[in-house]
Amino acid sequence: DMKVTQMPRYLIKRMGENVLLECGQDMSHETMYWYRQDPGLGLQLIYISYDVDSNSEGDIPKGYRVSRKKREHFSLILDSAKTNQTSVYFCASSSGDSDYTFGSGTRLLVI
Amino acid sequence: SQLAEENLWALSVHEGESVTVNCSYKTSITALQWYRQKSGEGPAQLILIRSNEREKRNGRLRATLDTSSQSSSLSITATRCEDTAVYFCATAPYAQGLTFGLGTRVSVFP
Numbered sequence: 001d002m003k004v005t006q007m008p009r010y011l012i013k014r015m016g017e018n019v020l021l022e023c024g025q026d027m028s029h030e031t032m033y034w035y036r037q038d039p040g041l042g043l044q045l046i047y048i049s050y051d052v053d054s055n056s057e058g059d060i061p062k063g064y065r066v067s068r069k070k071r072e073h074f075s076l077i078l079d080s081a082k083t084n085q086t087s088v089y090f091c092a093s094s095s096g097d098s099d100y101t102f103g104s105g106t107r108l109l110v111i
Numbered sequence: 112s113q114l115a116e117e118n119l120w121a122l123s124v125h126e127g128e129s130v131t132v133n134c135s136y137k138t139s140i141t142a143l144q145w146y147r148q149k150s151g152e153g154p155a156q157l158i159l160i161r162s163n164e165r166e167k168r169n170g171r172l173r174a175t176l177d178t179s180s181q182s183s184s185l186s187i188t189a190t191r192c193e194d195t196a197v198y199f200c201a202t203a204p205y206a207q208g209l210t211f212g213l214g215t216r217v218s219v220f221p
Contacts (some may be wrong), residue, residue: 102153
């Protein structure tokens with residue numbers, strides 16, 4: 001069963017704490033993505049990774065960094081989380097520009 | 112501004128009826144994709160229609176693409192309550208990841 005797995009599913013952090021969101025895929029897709037989804041703003045692209053250690057900023061990278069040391073894993077890091085980073089974060093992977101698979105999301109609340 | 116956008120926030124239909132969601136886009140594309148997102152889940156790809164295709168079907172779903180007017184539609188026939196979701200169109204310009212519209216919420220009532 002091909003899938004993208006995100007951990008954790010729910011997370012509550014205090015402002016200023018560091019946050020690690022993890023994502024894994026079992027399809028050997030080269031390209032992986034991190035999006036955030038907010039009401040009224042839709043899905044916004046944070047980072048793209050084209051392969052191990054080959055990452056590129058998306059539309060809203062400020063306040064985030066990523067790490068990809070293995071093809072199947074892609075992490076999103078928030079150093080010193082802010083309240084405006086409260087959101088639902090989705091990881092996705094794709095085969096070329098066609099077959100995209102999304103995870104179920106991580107709901108992050110920063111208080 | 113959105114590179115792809117649906118033209119209605121919400122639609123409601125009764126089970127068994129058909130519903131159509133429309134989308135317009137602003138860039139030249141190689142393909143347009145339709146997604147469904149149910150509450151508490153991530154987006155799930157429904158149909159990918161390439162720029163040289165005018166229509167594509169997937170079961171009860173039918174997507175059309177008109178590159179001259181830069182528009183697309185997704186129709187669902189014989190709707191069911193489980194079709195209740197937000198439907199998005201999305202494009203992938205310059206292989207820089209998907210750009211989504213804000214979505215149309217479709218509610219199917221018994």
